[in-house]
Amino acid sequence: MSNHIWGLIHHPDKEWRSINEEHETVSHLYTHHVLWYALIPVVCSFIGTTQFGWTFGGEEVFQVSVASGLVLGAAFYALILLAVAAVGTIIHWMARRFPERPSRAECIVFAGYTATPLFMSGVFAIYPVFWLCVTAVAAGLVYTAYLLYAGTPSFLGISHKEGFILSTSTLCMGVLVLEALMIVAVALWSMGSEHSIMWYFFH
Numbered sequence: 001m002s003n004h005i006w007g008l009i010h011h012p013d014k015e016w017r018s019i020n021e022e023h024e025t026v027s028h029l030y031t032h033h034v035l036w037y038a039l040i041p042v043v044c045s046f047i048g049t050t051q052f053g054w055t056f057g058g059e060e061v062f063q064v065s066v067a068s069g070l071v072l073g074a075a076f077y078a079l080i081l082l083a084v085a086a087v088g089t090i091i092h093w094m095a096r097r098f099p100e101r102p103s104r105a106e107c108i109v110f111a112g113y114t115a116t117p118l119f120m121s122g123v124f125a126i127y128p129v130f131w132l133c134v135t136a137v138a139a140g141l142v143y144t145a146y147l148l149y150a151g152t153p154s155f156l157g158i159s160h161k162e163g164f165i166l167s168t169s170t171l172c173m174g175v176l177v178l179e180a181l182m183i184v185a186v187a188l189w190s191m192g193s194e195h196s197i198m199w200y201f202f203h
Contacts, residue, residue, distance in 0.1 A: 016151040041122020048128035087111040117143035
């Protein structure tokens with residue numbers, strides 16, 4: 001697994017330089033980082049929704065069967081993996097006007113490490129109370145934004161002012177991708193519950 005997590009948490013500036021020097025490939029990123037850390041929200045969501053059930057703040061609980069949870073978990077996992085590549089592609093497109101524009105593969109690597117706090121915030125899905133999960137994701141998003149602002153200038157070899165502008169634009173686009181992912185994820189886990197399926201057919 002990745003050896004950059006501790007550095008990204010405690011000294012991101014130094015760690016971004018180390019990541020840049022490695023020239024990591026997308027396949028290495030996925031096999032040593034993304035595939036593992038993306039399992040955190042997936043496995044925790046599976047446990048939470050099959051053992052405890054979703055709740056949106058009221059008394060009603062939406063519980064998913066183990067069989068449905070496995071299918072929905074696989075779909076959720078695939079969405080996360082695709083989202084990392086999508087955000088990396090967005091960064092590559094938005095950096096098109098910079099003379100030292102990194103390759104698409106390098107941008108995906110950057111996106112994969114930047115998303116680490118969001119992956120780790122998924123641990124709260126093991127007890128799937130909606131407001132708790134949203135709060136955890138918001139905290140993960142804040143640190144993701146910090147990693148993005150700290151890493152963009154050195155990653156692209158641009159000034160901090162240019163890095164701030166690009167980071168803000170990237171963050172906005174990334175938030176849209178995250179919101180879409182969350183909406184689809186909640187819809188998947190909710191519609192996978194036996195209660196939701198019955199509601200769908202009988203209302």
